[in-house]
Amino acid sequence: MQQPSARLGDPVASVATPALVIDLDAMERNLAAMAEFARSHDIRLRPHAKMHKSAAIAQAQIAAGAIGVCAQKVSEAEVLAEGGIADIFISNEVVDAAKLSCVAALATRITLAIAVDSILGVDRLAEACKAAGSAPDVFVEIDVGQGRCGVSAEAAGALAQHVVSRGLRFAGLQAYQGGAQHIRGAAEREAAVRRAATLVRAAQASINSAGLECPLVSGGGTGTFAFEAASGVWGELQAGSYLFMDGEYADIGPAEHAPRFEHALFVKSQVMSRSASHVVVDAGIKAYAIDSGLPKVRGRELEMFNYGDEHGVLKPSGSGSAVDLPQLGETIWLVPGHCDPTVNLHDAYVAVRGGLERGVVEALWPVDTRGCLI
Amino acid sequence: MQQPSARLGDPVASVATPALVIDLDAMERNLAAMAEFARSHDIRLRPHAKMHKSAAIAQAQIAAGAIGVCAQKVSEAEVLAEGGIADIFISNEVVDAAKLSCVAALATRITLAIAVDSILGVDRLAEACKAAGSAPDVFVEIDVGQGRCGVSAEAAGALAQHVVSRGLRFAGLQAYQGGAQHIRGAAEREAAVRRAATLVRAAQASINSAGLECPLVSGGGTGTFAFEAASGVWGELQAGSYLFMDGEYADIGPAEHAPRFEHALFVKSQVMSRSASHVVVDAGIKAYAIDSGLPKVRGRELEMFNYGDEHGVLKPSGSGSAVDLPQLGETIWLVPGHCDPTVNLHDAYVAVRGGLERGVVEALWPVDTRGCLI
Secondary structure (H helix, E strand, O other): OOOOOOOOOOEHHHOOOOEEEEEHHHHHHHHHHHHHHHHHOOOEEOOEHHHHOOHHHHHHHHHOOOOOEEEOOHHHHHHHHHOOOOEEEEOOOOOOHHHHHHHHHHOOOOEEEEEEOOHHHHHHHHHHHHHHOOOOEEEEEEOOOOOOOOEOHHHHHHHHHHHHHOOOEEEEEEOOOHHHHHOOOHHHHHHHHHHHHHHHHHHHHHHHHOOOOOOOEEEOOOOOHHHHHHHOOOOEEOOOHHHOOOHHHHHOOOOOOOOOOOOOEEEEEEEEEEOOOOEEEOOOOOOOOOOOOOOEEOOOOEEEEEEOOOOEEEEEOOOOOHHHOOOOOOEEEEEOOOHHHHHOOOOEEEEEEOHHHHOEEEEEEEOOOOOOOO | OOOOOOOOOOEHHHOOOOEEEEEHHHHHHHHHHHHHHHHHOOOEEOOEHHHHOOHHHHHHHHHOOOOOEEEOOHHHHHHHHHOOOOEEEEOOOOOOHHHHHHHHHHOOOOEEEEEEOOHHHHHHHHHHHHHHOOOOEEEEEEOOOOOOOOEOHHHHHHHHHHHHHOOOEEEEEEOOOHHHHHOOOHHHHHHHHHHHHHHHHHHHHHHHHOOOOOOOEEEOOOOOHHHHHHHOOOOEEOOOHHHOOOHHHHHOOOOOOOOOOOOOEEEEEEEEEEOOOOEEEOOOOOOOOOOOOOOEEOOOOEEEEEEOOOOEEEEEOOOOOHHHOOOOOOEEEEEOOOHHHHHOOOOEEEEEEOHHHHOEEEEEEEOOOOOOOO
16 A cells, blocks of 8 residues: 555645545535435435445435445445444445444444345345344335346335244335436436336335335436436435536536536546657556546546556647647646446545645545445 | 455355456466467567456566566556565556656666657666666667557667666667557567567667667567567567467467467356346456457356446347246356456456366466556
8 A cells, every 4th residue: 555645734735646536615515516415305315325434424424314324345335434423324236244243243233224225135135134133124125127136126025025924124215327327418327216216106006006105206316316306206316426526527517496516526647758749648558447427627627538557648629739738747637437347346435624735634544445346 | 355265275166256267277288389479480479468457467477588577657666566576577668757757767777778759768867777787688679560659760879878878778669569459360460560570670770870789679569479570570479369368369370481370268157147037247348348349258158248347238149049048146257358458357366276167266467567557
């Protein structure tokens, strides 16, 4: 592991590059806007901690009104729990018996929920919980259009019944339309959520037919949460990226009546090589993820057109000219296309107060669950 | 950080997923084949440790005859030096004064080399080395066709002269044609290396005209090393990926007369969700890089067609049918498209002896320089 890239109180200019930098003022405005949205729409907020992977940030979200957080992996939940987070929903399937023992053990220490989409998963969870003497909440995941995990809406009732028959508590539906998050155009995203809501209602009917109530529907992301909140179907939102806003989510355009979020996460980089036609910064795909496009450059007429593991190659964009290329050693602020896998590349956040030009380092937060894959 | 995914002596079946698994027997065959190639072609081998990021593996390469290793970042070199590696070439530019102080300090402890491609970089390096009383080897990087870092061949002599004028030791040329590594077809790659060799000769002429000798030319990668070795121009090879062989390098087809390398690095994953048409494994883009394509599936008629941060979605491929989809809990071995950024996602290697079916865990090696970005 490398030495920390900054010390508390350092001016932002002296933060070593590449570094994962939070604009704290912007992040806190995003935090407050989403908390206020949830409050005013009378819907629970359970932000996804797979995005920020930080117990400190999860605590800030809970302090602002979130009911708890989501995690995607058992090891993530364990590390967040060690970091003081007492209410976690593993919004994902686990079928491995050894991992389910960890889930059951964790459920003795914190308020824990988990998703299921198979008989085998329910059976193994039930065995593990019986052995541990714990009782996590169990959500049945339904496929609401993403084509990934989850049973069909019609099968929800039978699986919920199986949950109950194995002595577990059926807590509701996990209904996340991941594919809808990144559709361009708010109307198209709204239509996708409308189709998802129809499937949720069908699943609820299936559950009622099985003689059960559906206590809660959880789901929604940064691209669609306003539609889930307006649907009357979802009772809990899982949006995560709103806190930092990545390039991808900014590009798709916000929904009407939804809060506007600002970019709050950046990769600070530095020009390390310069030619007549381009410059090279010291941050490549080991410093930012490119699954949702190359990073954008903040506040400069530059665009990245090539990359390596440790290099980003930039040329003038728009009305920019090669004459204006930055000098060797100049700072270049990159806006990641996708926050979640970008954060996962870094050991720590450098949290800056007072803006990226003249701010100072107020906090250094470890990316606690970086590398938590199990 | 999560708990280790395995213990020494565990059967491979019990390694928790997702895990970064080395097939040790295959890796050692690759290691020996490249060492033998370098010996028999009388060329120095300095494998790039940016690929494996492990001091233990670097030591194995040196024990097999490598002169030392390359690193791409100052922090990588520092961590590898702490791990006992005594000869490192930072084959990359550094212009930041604070980082160059670290370079100069490190050069008092180990045999260190670094690349330069600017007057500013040379001046700052010279200042730092004067203050530290150290004398690293300095390579002038030339652009041999990649269009990234490096001066032109014609400018090499003037920059080498500047190196010497600032009291530093000019050690030769860094000449890596990164773009040539991934060209499909051995003949096309050979042609790219031939063009690069022409530029190296022009740079050598420029250096001689400046009254200097060029002691060494370093470069070459897994896609092209046989051509660099045959050229009579390069004296040192920097190939790294040969050790693990990723999907991308396997796809481009080997050169005639070059050793054949085997896949030796895998991501072990597990089926966590299953529908009538597809299965979902518990490894997404936080467990493998996708910049060079999605992972391939080892030994099964399956292909990945979609992914998430924590999910990989597989369907039947070729003659496979949905009837043969693996069961919940089954192990799926993924072959990463690109090793370097895949390794960088993991905390540790699980090194298995005796094959992936019935082997046992022989070693757990930390990915020492994971996250070393500075």
